[in-house]
Amino acid sequence: MSATGPVLTVGPAERRFDPYAAGESASGIRFLYGLNPLAKLFAPIPVIVLLVFVRDAATPAAFLVLAYVLLLVGARFTLRLVLFLALAIPLAALVLGLGFSMWTDAALVDATPVVWQVGGWTLYRGAIEIGLATGLRLAAIVALTLVAGLTTTGPDLVRASVQQLRVPYRIGYTALAAFRFVPRFGHELDIIRQAHRVRGAHGGRGPFSALARWFGYIVPLMAGAIRHAERVALAMDARAFGAHPDRTERHLVPWRARDTVFVAAFWAVSAVILVILFPWGL
Structure with missing residues (x-):
């Protein structure tokens, strides 16, 4: 009991389910928590859109590695993060890749070697390559969304949208x-x-x-x-909510120079990857 009243603490369970609960403190090297939520959204969105249109396996693999590096360096090590990176994403990519390989039109890949044949159904190596590339593409998209999803709270995202994007x-x-x-x-x-x-x-x-x-x-x-x-x-x-065109916000989420640097650096690295790999051909 303090002089001003009881001190309420938020446990791990409440913090996990309560969107208003404050996040845990992190060391300075975990830089993702200090960025504006919009910066963590704006940076990967162009890459996510471009990944929808690529068809090779190298490009999504490169962006998957980039997302892993950002999460391992900039995010706090938790059991959820380890499970996502070590188990959930690789297993999902593998399962989806094998599933998509079975749905691939055999007429498109019948010139490649046969991997498995059951009766009149044939699985070609080209179908497996297409399926795994699709699984990698989806895994890269999910990993890039985790950069913002695992390091941003709901209230901060709303505050940033209201303050920077002028959302009502x-x-x-x-x-x-x-x-x-x-x-x-x-x-x-x-x-x-x-x-x-x-x-x-x-x-x-x-x-x-x-x-x-x-x-x-x-x-x-x-x-x-x-x-x-x-x-x-x-x-x-x-509290007269909605009575005035704007409201006073006690907690500000400003856009700082480091947010601009993060977005510019992410776009620059992404451009280098796309120029080197150039997944669309000539």
Whole structure:
């Protein structure tokens, strides 16, 4: 207890689900957390658009490596980051690549060697190359989106959009308030489950018991959602939300020189990669 009242701390679980929770402190070398959220969005967007139109495997592989370097250097090491980079992205790229190779038109690659043949169906090496290139392309796009997704909070993105892009604050903060319902629903669902467990309601196992339990959650969840929506609406009305064309923001998210440098450097490196590999041919 401090002189000004109790000090509230936010645990890891609350920080994971609460879009308003402050992020954990990071060392200075984790530079991605100090950048404007819009800079982390503007930098990879042109590359993501261009990756849709490339067909080789080298270009998405190069940008995948670039995204990995940015995340490993600029983001905080967490279990989620390690799982994404070491397991989720490579496995997804492999599975998608094999799946796309089976969907590739055999008439386009029938001049390549046969890898596998079952009855009248033949898998050619060219189909595998096309499928893996597509999987790599999707993996590179996902990895580039993680540069902003893993190092940006929802409130900061909304504030930056309102302050730099001049998005009407009525739209930005209303969307943020709606997004805040997600952790609220999770918390209320936890309470409802505990209450049902204490009362022994909808016990048993099997699909019918599970269906009965979920039907028992719907009514109290809807009632809680209505109550929460009314409280949010009353709170916004009490603060004259939307009564003026702009509002005073206590927490500023400015665009600094380092944001411009990051975007320019990312675009320069991307241009060098595209010029060297030139995936569209002559």
